[in-house]
Amino acid sequence: MSERRVTMADVARRAGVSPTTASFALSGRTDMRISDASRERVLEAARELGYRPNVTARSLRTKSTQTIGFVSDRITTTPFAGDVIRGALEAARERDHLLFITEAGGDRAAESSMVHALLDRQVDAVIYASMFTRHITPPKELYGQRVVLLNCLAPGFDAPSVVPDEVEAGRDAARALLAAGHTEGIWSIGGHQAVPATPEGIIAGNERMRGLEEVLRAGGARLDGVVECDWDTRDGYREVAALLAAGHRPRALVCLTDRVSFGAYQALGEAGLSVPGDVSVVSFDDQDIASVLRPALTTLKLPHYQLGRLAVELILGEGPLEAVVHRVPMPLQERASIGTPAEG
Amino acid sequence: MSERRVTMADVARRAGVSPTTASFALSGRTDMRISDASRERVLEAARELGYRPNVTARSLRTKSTQTIGFVSDRITTTPFAGDVIRGALEAARERDHLLFITEAGGDRAAESSMVHALLDRQVDAVIYASMFTRHITPPKELYGQRVVLLNCLAPGFDAPSVVPDEVEAGRDAARALLAAGHTEGIWSIGGHQAVPATPEGIIAGNERMRGLEEVLRAGGARLDGVVECDWDTRDGYREVAALLAAGHRPRALVCLTDRVSFGAYQALGEAGLSVPGDVSVVSFDDQDIASVLRPALTTLKLPHYQLGRLAVELILGEGPLEAVVHRVPMPLQERASIGTPAEG
DNA sequence: CTCCGTTGTTAAATCGGATTAGCAAGTTGC
DNA sequence: GCAACTTGCTAATCCGATTTAACAACGGAG
Structure with a gap:
């Protein structure tokens, strides 16, 4: 966006080591031997320069963008939205992930194009959400991808669902x-x-x-x-x-x-x-x-909040996703509208 | 996420041209001469293979991710949320951009870390939104970045604001x-x-x-x-x-x-x-x-909808952003609660 | 027939990291 | 005293595009 960012090469130069050493020191991997002295110098240099890794560049190599796509039919105009997204957002943040939020308005073509836009940006996974619990058919672009269905069910589609009980x-x-x-x-x-x-x-x-x-x-x-x-x-x-x-x-x-x-x-x-x-x-x-x-x-x-949170927790969990339906409890909000039966 | 995607190299190979030629043909640039025949072959190959460019890779070179960051204090728990986001989403979609939505809950440290997470992913610009119209001080990470303030004002901070009139x-x-x-x-x-x-x-x-x-x-x-x-x-x-x-x-x-x-x-x-x-x-x-x-x-x-939309339109507009306050009209919803004065 | 300018195309560099292969120097084993 | 390991680090590639520099082929001018 503006002034040149500090790159790993800058850090390496300042620490007097090769970019390779800087990379290993910064990622803290132990399978490659780096002396404590070098590691310290790299970390120190990074701190001094305020180095932050360029996630885009890293993603190109690692294939992981630390990013999740969220596709919904309509996130607004319904009370559904806010809390689901907040739950997803908080769970994602705890795991250093960011969320791309999209809305297709129920339009299949728009839906496909949104999913493409997400995949083109190499998202690690996609949450497909519906505002009301219902059966859906995911867009074909989603087949074979890492997906969690939120508030919807798709029998035959190999992905877990998260719905209210x-x-x-x-x-x-x-x-x-x-x-x-x-x-x-x-x-x-x-x-x-x-x-x-x-x-x-x-x-x-x-x-x-x-x-x-x-x-x-x-x-x-x-x-x-x-x-x-x-x-x-x-x-x-x-x-x-x-x-x-x-x-x-x-x-x-x-x-x-x-x-x-x-x-x-x-x-x-x-x-x-x-x-x-x-x-x-x-x-x-x-x-x-x-x-x-x-x-x-x-x-x-x-x-809602729990639905969003659970969807992200599942999607960022280890291993393959299983096509299970997770039912989230609906807590009773006891207030003042139930009394003992009237006489009569 | 899964099976290998088709790359530009694949397209070039199939069309029998170099990656360079494929790149120019696909981007449709006219400053580099490509024969109509070659261009056709490349486009044809891309179509046959279902080629879609890897935006992450492109971004590394071009610095533009076609992505906007949206930072708010609290997008949920308030009716504010939905429509603002919908407006922003639709305007972004019309321009082939995606939105990273984040929420800091009013926590300054969280806010900084969210902005960092956005900048690390090379977002093209950031929308900083407040749920209620108020004066704010943007996190220091935002200084020097391309920013639009949504529903808030920050005198002295060089960015346009979008607020209700x-x-x-x-x-x-x-x-x-x-x-x-x-x-x-x-x-x-x-x-x-x-x-x-x-x-x-x-x-x-x-x-x-x-x-x-x-x-x-x-x-x-x-x-x-x-x-x-x-x-x-x-x-x-x-x-x-x-x-x-x-x-x-x-x-x-x-x-x-x-x-x-x-x-x-x-x-x-x-x-x-x-x-x-x-x-x-x-x-x-x-x-x-x-x-x-x-x-x-x-x-x-x-x-709300208009606020979100205008923020995106401004941010994706050409040229530098001016520190102007844009006031968006609040339309009168005429319904049934106003009558002629009671006699009295 | 040589020089110059087009035209169409490609080799190579670049972006910023991650990763693989390999290389010196110092240790150990026999 | 020499092969076999370790240890610590680096050169070189790669990821998938964009972009710069250069080059072959051809046509026209002089």
């Missing part, structure tokens, strides 16, 4: 309700089937519902009803309002995502029902609004 | 209220002075208030009161509740940020006042909640 989260939601004494009047809002507008619901929704129903059943409880709707605030509001208008009187709502919970809050509020006095609410995701709602929402947190 | 946003907030007929009972919540917990308020708060008061005054209106508080939902709720409890009856609230507006909504709701029927609300930032609140919040949007 949705089934267990569903179980935990059930356990939280049971623990508070809820066994009747439990409704789920958001459903487990994908509706056209929310394909992202396919995996997360199904698995959450599976865990939820399993534990409720085992605990002698069951769902009074399953309301299918889009995973957004508007639909949450509308469906809960409709539910109440139809004369139902739920004691507990399991909302499949926080946005739906927010809508449910609005509908309950307008109907004069209080949370958790009249109705308990348990939710999933732990988006920003969850802690800011009144009362604060009890929800199962998507472990 | 807060003063004009304040003016626009005032214009929106005046246009709806508001001239009395206008209060601002959030204040213009920094309170300890929100140093980020210093610049944004002051400038927004300056623009706001300037236009209100010019329009024959004024603020009935300025409430100072932290820029969060809790404080917004508490201060507006207190305001109402004290017997005040505002007709319009200018909340300095959406989180404060959300708190204000809650307090107004509990007091039985409707938005915008009884009280109009205009806000700043356009965070996620803004469009999801009921009624949807009219707010001045922080131009």
